[in-house]
Every structure is written in C-alpha cells, then in structure tokens.
Amino acid sequence: MQSFKDLIANYEWQAIQDDIYRKSAADVVRALAKPGRLDLEDFKALVSPAAAAYLEPMAQRSHQQTQQRFGKTIQMYIPLYLSNECQNICTYCGFSLDVPIARKTLSEEEILAEMSVIKQMGYEHVLLVTGEANKTVGVEYLQCAIRLLRPHFAHIAMEVQPLEQAEYALLRREGLHTVLVYQETYHREEYKTHHPKGKKSNFDYRLDTHDRLGRAGIQKMGLGVLLGLEDWRTDSFFCAAHLQYLEKTYWQSKYSISFPRLRPCAGGLNPKVQLSDRELVQLICAYRLLSDTVELSLSTRESPHFRDHVLKLGITSMSADSKTDPGGYANPNMALEQFEIDDKRPTTEVVASIRRQGYEPVFKNAVGIGDF
C-alpha cells in the first residue's frame, strides 16, 4: 500500500530549500494572482524570503478565503492533559524522560474532576494530551478515558503517541473524532538528534501515522512541525506536501495544521531557528492560500496581542485558558507542566476579545459523539 513515506523519498531536503530561497518576487506575485487553486510551487514562493514584502496582500487574501469558507467564527477547544509520564527523550519537551519533574497520570476520578471544571468553562471540544508511556497510558487507558468523557463532550480529539491502525479504529468506535500527530521536523537527521531515545526516535513510524489514521477512517487529522528545530520554510513545505497527499488520498477526512513555535521549557533547548511574528503570519497565510479547507489552529503558546490580531488572518480554531499540567484545572500544580503558556487570559476574556474583532467564538460545532 502506498504511503507518504514513499512520496517523501522523491524530495531532497537541500534541493527544496534551494528552490525556496531562489523564488523571486515575480513567483510570489504570480501565486497571489492565481484565481484558482495554488500548488506546491506556489507554496514555496509564499514561504520564501521573497514573499516577506507581500505580507499584506497575502493576509488580505487569506482573510477573504477563510471567511468565505468558515464564516466569521472561531472554534474553541481546550487541552486536557491526562498524563505527563513519558519514556521518550525529546530535547525540547518538559515531559522528556530525562527532565526531573514529578510524574502523574490521572485516575478516573481525576479525569472526571477535570471534565467538570472544563465543562463549567463552557468547552465542548476537548483535546486529550499525554506523553508516551505505553505501560500506564496505553490504548486501554485511552479507551477508558474516551469512554468516560464521550457523554460529556461534543468532540473528542487526541494528541498522544502514534498508534497502530487497528488501535485507531478501536478508539474511533469509542467516539474519538480527531487525532493530532506532529512530525516535529521532516528533516530525518535533525529528527534523530532531537529524539535520541524511546519509540519516538523511529522517524518512519511517525511519518506513517497519518496513513494509518486515514485507513482507520479517523475523521480529522492534525499535522504540523515544531517551528524552530530546522529551517521553517523547508520543513513547512514538507508538511504542506504531506497535507496535499493526505487530502488527495483520504479524501473523506478533514485536516488541521498547528504552528507551535519552540518555547523555553524545563528541558531548556534554545530554538536553532527563530521564527519572528511576521514570519509566522506569512506561514499561516501560505497554508490558507494553499488550502481553502484546512483548519488552522493557534494555541496559548502565543501572546494575547499576537493571537488577537492573527485570528482574522486565516485561523479557524483556538484554545484558551489552558493548563499543561495533568490535573491542572481542578488542582493546579506548576511543577507538573509541559511548558508555560503565554496567553493566560481566562476564557471569558478571550471570548470577549474574539467578539470585539467581529467574530463568534463557537464552543459546540458537532453532533454529540455520544449520539452515534
């Protein structure tokens, strides 16, 4: 069976990077003037240094296309950290095996306690997050958590270790709707240096995950790169190619992209490449121009100022008021957290701010999964 792994073999990192840096203003103008669909060559132009001078027209078009498709709405979601146990070493992560923090995995009661706080905050779309600890937080645990939560939420998403196709199918039947798995970087060697130990060090297994998700019939998949590990333009090109491949192959699924910028954490890795605010805006718009339909998601890693302004430029979903420590909604404990968030405003404030921009924050936008 064909998978993205086979396709990526045709792409040579350095050649792609050279291509991107060679793109000219004329290439950008041509891409921006296209009335129809943009292709990956256009994407290269839009993430190239040459496009920096065209940020405003990119933003205008991205804004227009996003409103056309999604209306003036922002889907709200909230992460629920179930566990910070992890057997992997990832150089950039506060949950990394070698980081001396307290470890915790929520019990059923604790999950329900989190649930009720989150529900009071108004959230209907929840994102379950764990590290990778198969003994304590394996498929059975996840199955149990989904079963526990599905009567309470309209939409359950998951950001955990990559699983087997049959496991995804099993969790889908339990009511799992969305799965987010970020490749972190598509640069094979760089990947190795950042994932020296644990199951995550297997680049190809991770790369194959979305194909397994597609075959398992998962309705929505998220992808992305950790911006800061490698040249963001080239890495994002690979992610865009991955997206296009998936859209064509698993055409009944929906897709979302996230833009995590590497932040300081307990592990303390400094980003190799700094992505400025202007560059992040450029990247968001480039994705939107490439795909009308992909959902673009922004987390609380970003500052209130940035989030408030960028929500008009192509973003379709946002989290708010997030805690990255397991149990953190009912019993905050900073010693357990994955990274410090930047936008610490309470949900009500974020909501008010979204409304001020002329947008409607949407909390429920799915038939309750429990209905099926």
Add this chain to the structure above:
Amino acid sequence: MKTNPLTIADTTFHSRLFTGTGKFSASPLMREALQASGTELVTVALKRVDVHQQQGDDLLTHLQHPQWRLLPNTSGVRNAQEAVLAAELAREALQTNWVKLEIHPDPKYLMPDPIETLRATEALAKRGFVVLPYIHADPVLCKRLEEAGTAAVMPLGAPIGSNKGLRTLDFLEIIIEQSRVPVIIDAGLGAPSHAAQAMELGADAVLVNTAIAVAGDPVAMATAFAQAVQAGRTAYEAQLAQPTAHAVASSPLTAFL
C-alpha cells in the same frame, strides 16, 4: 519544445492527444488522420473489431502502427457484467490488458452509468486490467474509482459527440486538483481551442474522435488538434500568468506587526 511525458500504468506517452477510430468516412483516411495527429493511443470499439477473421478490410489492419497502442473500448455494453466479458474478449483478441470502460445504457445521449462503471472498474482491476473509465465529470466518483484501482479517469467535457467544449469546467477543475491518477478529458471537445483549454487547466491528456473524423479535412484537423494540445500543455508547464484577482481591501491586516 518538449513537454513532460505522461505515464499511465508504467507506459509512457509523448503525445497527450488520444484519438478514436469511429465516424471516419474511410479507413485509409482514418489512418492518415491518426498519423497526422501524432497520437500514441488509439481507442477502438470492440464491437467493430472482427475478432475471428483478421483479414480483408478489417479495421485492425488499418491500425497497425509501431507508435500506436490500441485501447479497446467496451462501447455497446449495458452493465458491469457485460463490460467484464467484453474486456476479456478484447484481451484475447487484441493481446492487451488495457481497456477503455464505456457503459452507457442510454442510447440517446450515451450518458455513462456511474454505478455500473464503478462496479466494472473494481472487477476489472482485480482481473489485472489497466482500466480507463469514461465517466461524468463527477469528483466523488473519480475518488471512488481511484480506490477501486483505476489507472486513469476520463471525465466528459460535454455530452459525447456534441462538440460543445468544456461545459463541465468547474467540476473538471476539482477533479484535476484532487486526482492521484491521470485525468483525460473525453467527449465533447469540438475544436482545437477546447483541447488547448483542457490542457491549460492541467488535464493530463484529451481524447478526440468526432471533431477530427467529421471535419471537412480530417488530416488537417488532426494536425490542428496536435498543435493545440501541445500548446496547451506547454502553457500549463510554463505556468500561465493569470488575470489579477480582486483588489486589496481597505484596512491593513498586518499593521500590528
């Protein structure tokens, strides 16, 4: 000016103009026109092939050419079962596992039956055929056919034989954007400009029959189509400049940066 070759099921084509063999007033004229077209893939209705006695003025004798791959079509069948039978017959008679799947139970407009076509594609792909189905310009059907193992899709531009051009334009654009197999625009192309437009859109190839066969001068018309296909493809690969879209809206969105 060379353009990229097209590959279908491991076979490479340098000409993106596929042709038919029906409606010509005489077989020698047909042969001359096909030669002028530079085509490398020629579809022939199985029902017109004399399977048993290959002699005399049988159509096949006029279709022997080192450059031409024959593509038997199932025109005349009414359902998937008949199509599979016809394909098996063609495989035996013409020594090819390629088949252009045409199932149009409606004799008036020759509209392809999507349900039978999907069923037949599944069955034929399993039997090792290289299937090229003639279909409506239906993007979802194209994805379903891909999953069924089709080698290409052949959506119609307009009703067959109508010469109306790309009436299904909006849907063809979606198909071309989404497809993982070659997209060959079949039916309805009445003028070289239609063929050029299809190629500029990014179609992988076009199939033209009636417009060449019934032209006043089929040989000259075949040449014109060849040039149009070449021009359209070259333009596509050269990345067309597009008419500028909407003007930039009023308030700046990036002033906060």
